[in-house]
Amino acid sequence: MNKRERAAVMVERMKEQYGTEKTVYLHHDNAWQLLIAVIMSAQCTDARVNIVTKDLFKKYKSLQDFANADISELENDIKSIGFYKAKAKNIIGTAKRLVSVYDGQVPSDLESLLTLPGVGRKTANVIRGNIYDEPSVVVDTHVKRISQKMGLTANEDPEKIEYDLMKVLPKEAWILYNIHVIALGRSICIARSPKCEECFLKDICPSYKK
Numbered sequence: 001m002n003k004r005e006r007a008a009v010m011v012e013r014m015k016e017q018y019g020t021e022k023t024v025y026l027h028h029d030n031a032w033q034l035l036i037a038v039i040m041s042a043q044c045t046d047a048r049v050n051i052v053t054k055d056l057f058k059k060y061k062s063l064q065d066f067a068n069a070d071i072s073e074l075e076n077d078i079k080s081i082g083f084y085k086a087k088a089k090n091i092i093g094t095a096k097r098l099v100s101v102y103d104g105q106v107p108s109d110l111e112s113l114l115t116l117p118g119v120g121r122k123t124a125n126v127i128r129g130n131i132y133d134e135p136s137v138v139v140d141t142h143v144k145r146i147s148q149k150m151g152l153t154a155n156e157d158p159e160k161i162e163y164d165l166m167k168v169l170p171k172e173a174w175i176l177y178n179i180h181v182i183a184l185g186r187s188i189c190i191a192r193s194p195k196c197e198e199c200f201l202k203d204i205c206p207s208y209k210k
């Protein structure tokens with residue numbers, strides 16, 4: 001079985017297991033809230049970000065509110081998440097740029113998204129896939145680890161992994177791949193102790209019980 005065939009079987013089985021709904025684990029009501037939540041989620045769990053954004057989005061009700069925020073106050077509001085100082089600075093910078101350059105809208109193209117402070121390819125692809133339905137592969141920690149285990153990439157660099165996955169995954173599966181792999185990584189292919197015996201991919205996984 002070559003990489004493309006393995007990827008196709010993996011995609012089909014994950015679809016059977018986890019369905020076809022686009023589940024976004026970070027709570028949000030609109031594009032800019034998701035963007036801010038994703039900026040905050042670097043090196044932090046989605047659960048922690050959701051706790052913080054619950055109050056944060058009640059206090060800052062618009063992008064303009066974030067653009068006008070006092071940095072020390074915002075740092076204090078998000079201080080329970082890692083790297084809160086850099087994240088507060090990026091949130092304000094992103095909100096200012098969205099208001100001044102993009103008329104308060106979150107752009108859908110990668111090039112524009114990447115000009116926003118604190119927005120890298122992962123964040124940009126979350127927005128493109130989940131908000132705009134643009135085929136895009138999000139490479140997070142689960143996708144990196146499990147794609148390596150499944151032999152779909154041998155790279156370490158997220159951007160190279162993204163390109164490797166775009167070559168082997170069917171395009172219509174790009175958006176759901178990240179969502180499904182997160183579900184797999186949280187329940188079965190757990191980083192410290194993968195439950196290989198229970199895994200629905202064990203017969204095609206090159207890392208089974210390794």
Ligand code: SF4
Pocket residue numbers: 149188189190194195196197199200201202205206207208209
């Ligand atoms: S067989 Fe084991 S290593 Fe392979 S995907 Fe399943 S849990 Fe992960």
